[in-house]
Amino acid sequence: MTDYMVTGLVKKRAELAGELERTHERLRELVQQLEHLDATLRLVAPDVEVEAIRPKAFRPPDDWSKRGQMSRLVLSILRQAKEPLTSREIAAQMLLERALDTSDQRMLRTMTKRVSTALRDQREKGRVESEDGPGTYQLWSVSRSEAPTRCLPAPQR
Template sequence: MTGEIARCHARLQQLSDGLDHIDATIRLFAPDFVQESILPKVFTPPKSWSKRGEMSRAVLSILRVAKGPLSTREIASMIVQQRGLDADKGILDVMTRRVANVLRDKRSAGLVRSLEETGLWLQWEVVR
C-alpha cells in the first residue's frame, strides 16, 4: 500500500507540474486572463453504467425466467431494452462485453453454465 500511495503522490506531482506549465503558457499569450475562471470538467457516467452488483442481478434475473438457454447477445439486448437505452451497435457491443464478464464470473462461481457453442455466441443457463 505504501508503494501505491507513493505512486499516487508522484502522479499528483506530475499533474500539478503539468498544470503549472499550462498556466505559464496561458500567461505568456494572455496575461490578463484569469485562470481560475476555467471550471473543472465534472465527470458524469453514461446511462449505460451500472451500480455495483446491478448488472449481475439483471443477468441472473433474465436467465432465471428464461424458458431456455440464451446467448450473451440476447441477454445484453434484453438489458438494453429494460434500461430504455438506444439499441445502437455501440451500446449493444459494450453491454455484450459487460454481460460476458458477468457470465464468466458467475460460471466460475458455479451459478451459471455455458452450453456447447452454437454459432458466434455461447448459450447460457442458470445451474439448477
C-alpha cells in the first residue's frame, strides 16, 4: 500500500474522531443545560411534567423560495438525479442533505409543498419539465433546453 494513501486515511480518521469528540462534548453541554432547566422548572412550578414537554422541531423559514435558495437546491438535486423525481423525493433528499429528520412526516409534507411551489415557478420559466407519474404525482426533470450544451465556434468562411 502506498504511504500517501495511508497518511491521507489516518488524517481523515483523526478529523472525524475530533469532530465526533466535539459533537459529544456539545451533546454533554446540552444535556447539562436541559437538566438545569428541568430542575429550575420543578422548583418554580412543581406541578409541570417536564417529560411531557415535546421538543420543538426545526421549521424552515417561510421565505426560502422567495430568496431563491429553495429553487437553487431543487435545481441542484434535479441536475444530479439520473431519472425524473417526484416533489416528495426531492423534498426528502433536501431534508437528507440538510441533516434534518426525514422521519418527521409533518416536515416532509411542508417541504414537499414548498418544493412543489418552487418547481411550478421553475416550470413557468422553462427550467424544468413535468410528466405524469405514479398516482397523482408528477415526475420532474431539468428541461432539455436547460441542459448544458457545448457551443462550437462558427465555421470559418
